[in-house]
Amino acid sequence: MQIDPVSLEVIRNALTAIAEEMSMVVMRAARSPLLREAGDHSSAVTDRNGFLVAQGQDVPVHLGVLSFTVREFLKVTPAEKLRPGDVWIVNTPEVGGNHLPDVKLIRPVFAGDVLYAFSISLAHWADVGGAMPGSYFADARDAWQEGLRIPPVRLFVNDEPDEEKLGFILANVRGPDERRGDILAQAAATRVAARRLEELNRQYGVDFLLAAFEAIHDRAERQMREAIRAIPDGVYEGVDHMDDDCAGGPPAPVRVRVTISGDEATFDFTESADAVPGPLNTTPFIAGAAVFYVMRALYGQDIQPSAGCYRPLKVITRPGSILDAGGTAPVVGGNHETCQRVADAVFQALIPVALDRMSAGGPTTAGLLIFAARREDGAWSTFYEVHSGGEGARIDRDGMAATRVHLANVMNTPAEVIEMEYPITVEFQQIRRGSGGAGAHRGGDGVRRAYRMRVDDVSLTTMFERAVVPPYGLAGGEPGAPFRVTHIRADGTTAVLGGKQNIRINAGDVVLAETCGGGGYGAP
DSSP states (O other): OOOOHHHHHHHHHHHHHHHHHHHHHHHHHOSSHHHHTSOOEEEEEEETTSOEEEEOSSOHHHHHHHHHHHHHHHHHSOGGGOOTTOEEEEOOTTTTOSOTTEEEEEEEEEETTEEEEEEEEEEEOSOOOSSSTTSOOTTOOSGGGGOOOOOSEEEEETTEEOHHHHHHHHTTSSSHHHHHHHHHHHHHHHHHHHHHHHHHHHHHOHHHHHHHHHHHHHHHHHHHHHHHHTSOSEEEEEEEEESOOSSSOOOEEEEEEEEEETTEEEEEOTTSOBOOSSTTOOOHHHHHHHHHHHHHHHHOTTSOOSGGGGTTEEEEOOTTBTTBOOTTSOOTTIIIIIHHHHHHHHHHHTHHHHGGGOOOOOOOSOOEEEEEEEOTTSOEEEEEEOOOBOOOOBTTBOOOSSBOOTTOOOOOOOHHHHHHHSSEEEEEEEEETTOSOOSSBOOOOEEEEEEEESSSOEEEEEEOOSSSSOOOOBTTOOOOOOOEEEEEOTTSOEEEOOSEEEEEEOTTOEEEEEOOOOOOBSOO
């Protein structure tokens, strides 16, 4: 079936609107501030084979991973097992995933007995069990220390939750009431998407929609091939470094060799570091997500994000490396730290052919702090907060202050919400003046934010990068200031905290986060 261009645009925009509405449902209905305030979730729609056809304006690293999730899900859960009204849950990294806290709910969508689409809601849960509150354990040495591993499980039948399975999951996470509310919000989002798809089906018919999905893939492939043809053929190499290996080792390299040949591009990461002992490993799906992000950001901003974009891109990882560590390796920090090193390595590889399109290095770290305290009834409250920094400067302007870049797109939690929900006072939030790197155009400044504890025995977890290897400058620009977190005890003594650490702090203690500035562009 041939789809005329006008009808294709109508369908394409309708699918994007569906994904956007899913994300709005999660933000309106979720229980945890991490979802309803910070927006640490993403939504997508795929065709019946699991190939992405639309996504919300959410978190790029999530969305890149969702390009693989349903395809991997279908390898272990045959389509014949799926029924209308089903919602499946999964969080294992090997099933098209990233790390355990990013939990996916997957709904197959039918027209009669014909499966023709899936809606997917990914949400970062503030806790999925494991050794530490918040499920980030800096000393983790295997996957089981990081939390509950959920293989594909049918959690809703005929749109009703299976209370036995749900009870099993909630018994193994901290904050079960909050997690239950988040699960119901995710399920509601997938149900809304199914309704909207049914409306399209009634208007156009399932055969037309299936043909439109293929047309979306084909057009995105053509656009990506056209973008690649604009890059001179050749081999380009880049490297960036993780600050450490979570075990006292030196910075770990992420290396890429980019080969451009006509309208195809290969990204070979086989020379990257071996898998590290701590939780900075990640999956090939993350590497693919980062590569797709860079190519679209530099060369194809107007390309509809769909599985067709991936057809001209080949991503190679080495089993046993930091980007392909296997199902038993700890990976919780790799999701938002190592993915950014992948992107920065590719950016640096393409400097010879795309310098005028790039920003200098920015806050390519989540800058994560997790505070967890027990309530009077013994239940845990967990505050998961990421921190922005200074954008890298560009060829034509200074970098912006206090923003997120590249694969991150999560908001900060407002101080009023923090003080209402948790035993923490936000002492101040301000710009970290002078933290941007010097250059013909200066890097943007980072942020200073201070948290004062109101109770004793608070669990604090740090998980951040760019404390040792700062954001880089471009074309002679200077690097930005590195990330720094300081523990100021109630007695006045201080300690600079490591980027991956679990400690206990008490009432009156202050934790000061000073985020990195962006790199400068051009000689100062």
